[in-house]
Structures are given as structure tokens and as C-alpha cells.
Amino acid sequence: MQVRELPDAAPEPRAVEPDVQMEGAGSVPEELLDSYAANHRCHRPGISRAEMASAYTEMAEDYDETLRPGVYNGPVLCAEAAASRVEESRRACARVMDVAAGTGRVGHELHLRGFRNIDAVDPSDGMIQKLESRGLYTNKYVEFVGLGQSTVPKDTYDLVLVAGGMGEGHIPVEGLDDMISMAKPGGEVIIVMRKEYLDYVGEYKDKLEPYMDQLVAKGKWTKVERKVVPNYSYKKDGVIYTYKVT
Numbered sequence: 001m002q003v004r005e006l007p008d009a010a011p012e013p014r015a016v017e018p019d020v021q022m023e024g025a026g027s028v029p030e031e032l033l034d035s036y037a038a039n040h041r042c043h044r045p046g047i048s049r050a051e052m053a054s055a056y057t058e059m060a061e062d063y064d065e066t067l068r069p070g071v072y073n074g075p076v077l078c079a080e081a082a083a084s085r086v087e088e089s090r091r092a093c094a095r096v097m098d099v100a101a102g103t104g105r106v107g108h109e110l111h112l113r114g115f116r117n118i119d120a121v122d123p124s125d126g127m128i129q130k131l132e133s134r135g136l137y138t139n140k141y142v143e144f145v146g147l148g149q150s151t152v153p154k155d156t157y158d159l160v161l162v163a164g165g166m167g168e169g170h171i172p173v174e175g176l177d178d179m180i181s182m183a184k185p186g187g188e189v190i191i192v193m194r195k196e197y198l199d200y201v202g203e204y205k206d207k208l209e210p211y212m213d214q215l216v217a218k219g220k221w222t223k224v225e226r227k228v229v230p231n232y233s234y235k236k237d238g239v240i241y242t243y244k245v246t
């Protein structure tokens, strides 16, 4: 029998080529580029807040799979940081506001660690619908944080958390003022975000950390910690900020 030698199979074309317009894509492993591109639709340069909220609504059905644990670890990192600040015996009654709560992944991780009193704010109705279906949140506010129109109760929360809510067209630096207002005096604000956004998101570059420092100088909060962590999302570093509200 003659064995015919097959030519080497041509490599499959990449579904998504790293795009010069897709900031940060160059360092993303090839197998994660489809997910990165889907996520980038909510982060494209110049995206308006309304477009961003609609993009999340369009993505809501696939969000948990596209940004599955391992690809995006913000919810676990955020819940671990929250748990490290509240004794286990106090977690069930601690009041927590999950800012930019999305489909409720942070709530899921908080629940696993004993938190039971969790509220949410997010402007994307599609994401909030998915969050509702988890049945883990008490009060939900469908609105933007940081635009001077917050209806979230003031002086109320022991913890105000943000995972993944910072980015192009997402929470503006003034969102920090809203978060401080939501927290009780002595409460804490924990923000988990992709570190490289400090370098290329115009809203944050040379602005976010100086604004955080200004709030310290004004006596609005004190800095507890700034921690850089590996593998926040797409194998990239994250940064976790923890502040205590005065």
C-alpha cells in the first residue's frame, strides 16, 4: 500500500489579529485574543458612557464565559481583599456596596466568604438583569457612578467595592467622591483594576492616583494599601487600592 505524504496543514488563520487600535493586545496570549476583542468592545478609545453601557448589555449573556475565572480574576481578588478587611464573624452583617457590579460575580465571591448584605449599582440594564438572577443582592441601583447624580444612600456602607469598573468610558475620577459618600465614616473603599489603564486611559493617566492623593490631603480618606497583583486579567497585572473613609 502506498502511503501518501500529506502536506503540512496550513495554520488556522487567527480569528482576531492583534490590532494596533486594541491597546494592550500585544501581550495577550493568542488563545485569549477572542475574549480580549469581545471585552475591548466595551473599552474602545473614545467610547461614550451610553455606548459603553449598551455594549455591556449586548455582552451580558456571554460575559461570565468570556471573562471566566482565569481569564479575568477581578471578582476573586476583590472579594479576597474585602474578606481580609472584615473579620469572619462580622461579614454577614457588614453592609457592602458593589459598584459596577455587572452580572454579580463579586457578589458570588463575597457570598462564598460569608457576606450576606450586598447592594449593587451599575448602569447596564442587561448586566443588572443577569445579576438579579443570582438572587444574592438586596438593593440594586441602575445608574452611573461619578456623574453627580447618584441616588445610592450616603454614609451607609462598611465596604464600597469596585472590580473591573475602571476603564475607558467607565467610572470617571469623580466617581471616587461618590464612593466616599456611600461609605460610613470608618468604612473602606477597595478598587481593583487593570494596572496598565493608569498608562493609557486618558481619564486616569496622571489623574487617578493624583486625585486619590488629593482626597487624602483634603482629609476625605486615608490610604491603607496600594498593592500590585499578577494575573488580574489576560495575564496582566492588577492594582488593588484600599482606602479608609474619615
Ligand SMILES: C[S@@+](CC[C@H](N)C(=O)[O-])C[C@H]1O[C@@H](n2cnc3c(N)ncnc32)[C@H](O)[C@@H]1O
Pocket (backbone or CB within 6 Å): 052, 053, 056, 074, 075, 099, 100, 101, 102, 103, 104, 105, 106, 121, 122, 123, 124, 127, 143, 144, 145, 146, 162, 163, 164, 165, 166, 169, 170, 171, 172, 175
Ligand atoms: C468589566 S465589568 C465588571 C463587572 C463586575 N464588577 C465583575 O467584576 O465581573 C464593568 C462594569 O462596570 C460598569 N460601569 C461602567 N461605568 C460605570 C459607572 N460610571 N458607574 C457604575 N458602573 C459602571 C459596566 O456597566 C459594567 O457592568
